[in-house]
Amino acid sequence: MATKKMDDIVSLSKRRGFLFQSSEIYGGFQGFWDYGPMGVELKRNVKEAWWRDMITAHDEFTAPAGAPTSFNMVGVETSIIMNPQVWKCSGHYDLFHDMMVDCKATKKRYRFDQVRGRWATCTYGSADKPSDEKLYITTMAEDPEEGVVAAALGVFGLKKKYADKIEWHGGLTTLDTLSSDDLPNAVAPDVQEPGTFTAPREFNLMFKTIVGALGTDDDAAFLRPETAQGIFVNFKNVCDSSRVKIPFGVAQIGKSFRNEITPRNFTFRSREFEQMEIEFFCHPDSSQEWYSYWRDRRMAWYKDLGLSGDNLILREHHQDELSHYSTGTADVEYAFPFLPAGEYGELEGVAHRGDFDLRSHMEGKLDEKSNPLTLQLDADGNPKHKGSGKDLTYFDDQTRDRFTPHVIEPSAGADRATLAFLCEAYHVDEAPDDKGEMQSRTVLRFHPRLAPIKAAVFPLIKKEGMPEAALDVYRDLKQAGLNVVYSQQGAIGRRYRQQDEIGTPWCITIDGDTATDGAVTVRDRDSLEQVRVPVKEVTAEIQRRLRG
């Protein structure tokens, strides 16, 4: 049922020009999508609503409802490719850049450095498969000491009571310490025979590229996996150039790239996607209030633009889901039709990130597991990834207080929001045909702010001066900056239905009476109601309705 509806949304999206598969004529390309003429308008409207509501319409002299104080909001647009050190300090390089091995027998995939194991032999007589050849016995058990013994018993075919007959050679190590010559002697977890591991392969969740024409490995750079770091590394620039005072937010809209293993569910998980992110910098003492404020405000934003209460939830992460340096994270989630009933997909995450990000770029990559946070060190005791060494603390000249700001991060997916608005808008209802019989009607009930086309202008028939009068109305609306269309093709009812399918909120029809009474009909997409409006007031009327 749910999937059925999603299929209908996917085919409508293609048929009416919302979304296409990328490079479709060449068979497509997994995880990449193109927006068509309607889709690009919808997505732009989503982004513009966000930018306007968060930045340009923000009043920095008045505390919005629910906010602890008034605050500043500014925007930036930072580059997609950045100094690779940014990703090393942020933690993305280590997190997104793994060597993986596959097991040919169990078809499981492991991180090379997370498989633990120990060299062993067993020449004991009652073993089913004694071996005087050293085997590297591996385990993924939570307790590797126990796990590796259990695995070895299985490999050698020994009863549990003979565990002491296994001869161990050295202590527990990780698989990545083995040379390529030794790897064939490793026994994969849940397997009885050695040699089922593939050679380790580089597994990049970040897209790698080359900067500089020679293209050696030293020139490797990455497409950003998130827009946030562009804001953090510009924290000082923004402070120095824009007279913002803490608390303030810096916003950015832009493309990010992740080499997802399983792109799926239409545009929900794509390899190229667009984010709308705010990093809100505040004093540590008030950070909890600001976290609550942004969480609730961002939730309300989706509601105001039409996502209904039943399909939208705010999910606070449990304590055990949080990084220890975060004192709160909440996801705004939507019940996408491709998900089973009762499941939700993330639209936006609002995270309290403490001072983790600014400190990372000052001091170097922090060990996420350390508490309090300390620098992550390499085997020689040096910083694993060196920070910028620049001072990213903030000096409040009123309170004479110097501190590292805490960060609240509302991070939204523009494509996910666009998809949610599209799914929410999709309805099949009933409307009468010209004989008064009910027929099914497909209609996209977009919030007028989001609708790709704001109004359509029709002459009732294409003669008696109606097309000319209609074109005058059309041009007035265009002059006012509204995205409107004109059509004189086919029966009037058909033209209404065509606009319903792309979610145009209003249709304006010039009829036989217009010439005498100077008025036109404005038809509402959702109620199907029609009211007569003087021609001279049509543009103002549409603008008034757009403002709500």
Add this chain to the structure above:
RNA sequence: GCGGGAGUAGCUCAGUGGUAGAGCACCACGUUGCCAACGUGGAUGUCGCGGGUUCGAACCCCGUCUCCCGCUCCA
């Protein structure tokens, strides 16, 4: 990455070895004139892509790409 299903006109799909089809959508003209499916005419496909078997392949076989579902992975 693994397993299952699928890919034929813009959309939804029929077609199981012998001339490529339907409905809707689209275009032109006419008619009606405020809620799609009126009349006449028209355009539309290397049947996902590549290879093989065959006198002959949309159909059988192999490979490959993409989509959907379930695992796996991932926030």
